[in-house]
Amino acid sequence: MIATIAYLLAVVLCATRGVLEYLIGKDAAYLIQVGGIVGLLVWYISPTAIAAYFRDEGRLSFGFVVGMLFSVALSIVATLEVTDQLGRSYLLVFVFTLFVYFYAISNYQKRFVRPRIAYAGLVLIALIEAGVALAQQQNVFPIDLPGATYGFDNLRAPALTGSYLHYPLFAAIAASLCGVDYLVRKNVLSGLACAVLSFAIFSALSRSGMLIILGTFGLAFVQGPIQFITRNAKLIVATVFATMAILIFGVAVSSQNDSVVNAGTERIMGATNLESDGNDGRTEAWDKARALALPANVIAGTYFGLVTNSAPDPVKQEFGVVESSVLQQILNIGLMGAIFYYGVLVSVTKLASSESRISLCVWAALFQTFFYQSIEVIPFVFILMTLPVFDYVGGPRRNST
Helix, strand or coil: CHHHHHHHHHHHHHHCHHHHHHHHCHHHHHHHHHHHHHHHHHHHCCHHHHHHHHHHCCHHHHHHHHHHHHHHHHHHHHHHHHHCCCCHHHHHHHHHHHHHHHHHHHHHHHCCCCHHHHHHHHHHHHHHHHHHHHHHHCCCCCCCCCCCCCCCCCCCCCCCCCCCCHHHHHHHHHHHHHHHHHHHHCCHHHHHHHHHHHHHHHHCCCHHHHHHHHHHHHHHHHHCHHHHHHHCHHHHHHHHHHHHHHHHHHHHCCCCCCCHHHHHHHHHHCCCCCCCCCHHHHHHHHHHHHHHCCHHHHHHCCCCCCCCCCCCHHHHHHHCCCCCHHHHHHHHHHHHHHHHHHHHHHHHHHHCCCCCCHHHHHHHHHHHCCCCCCCCCHHHHHHHHCHHHHCCCCCCCCCCC
């Protein structure tokens, strides 16, 4: 039980950096967030369990880890040689990603987190996060939490995470997890939580968050279209009517340009339009990324920590950001490095049973990274890499060490 509480405290740290920023500033809050997560969970990382997993089941995964480490080292050397600059904070993201991956492997071998309790805790934290964000949108939350917004009045609320970009990703993965729990267990409370979190993400105008949720259900449909329709007829009918109601209501209040429903509807309708608001700047960033991707960079990666939101403002002004996690990784650690990195992320699916369908959440979250820059967001990385702890299928593994 202590291990489960420690994990949920780490989730709280993921979700509340905005409060820390309000009290002690962004840099200190970032260090406390990451350091606190590591401090809470490091005791549950088992080297023997990790070695047993890589030896018996995860040989390909081990190859991805080694390949990623080699690519990062090569890219650091190449970046210093070519640009004489280096983004040290970007290295922290890779270290943190591997840390939580090793934690997930340890739990896979030993099962020290109680999945249903952890699931209930995550959903509760996500609902509180959504409630605060909605309150901030209506200007009724007593504290003005940090996190710059742009456009649409105050609809893109920073929430407890301290960023209007971080909050929807955290909430979307939680909603995705609620969605698969409903599909597998037909848990009504999970379905309601998924609906509430989905509306909160819709109201935050987050296309990346919407894509995660839609991707999860879309993948579930592709896996078995007939079974999906027959087993979820009520869900499909309710979703269709709710969508129609939102769209109709959005048109009806179109004169209110700062309406949550109207702005959210416009964002959804323009999601595939490359000239729509938000997408036009994104396509320009993609074009710039292609211009930066010279042959030498594709091989080794010569912009380590330079083409990223984590870079200092002068560096971002010089190199820019690319608005795509895939393009970002190619520029930072090279094409092969990006392949190894995504190999590590994909290998998380091996830590969850097929019965729980948690792999759908992982695939949907990774799919949206092709279009949005989210792999350096701590809440996204942490929840994504530890999704297997919510796998309730099976007990302790016989080969635990």
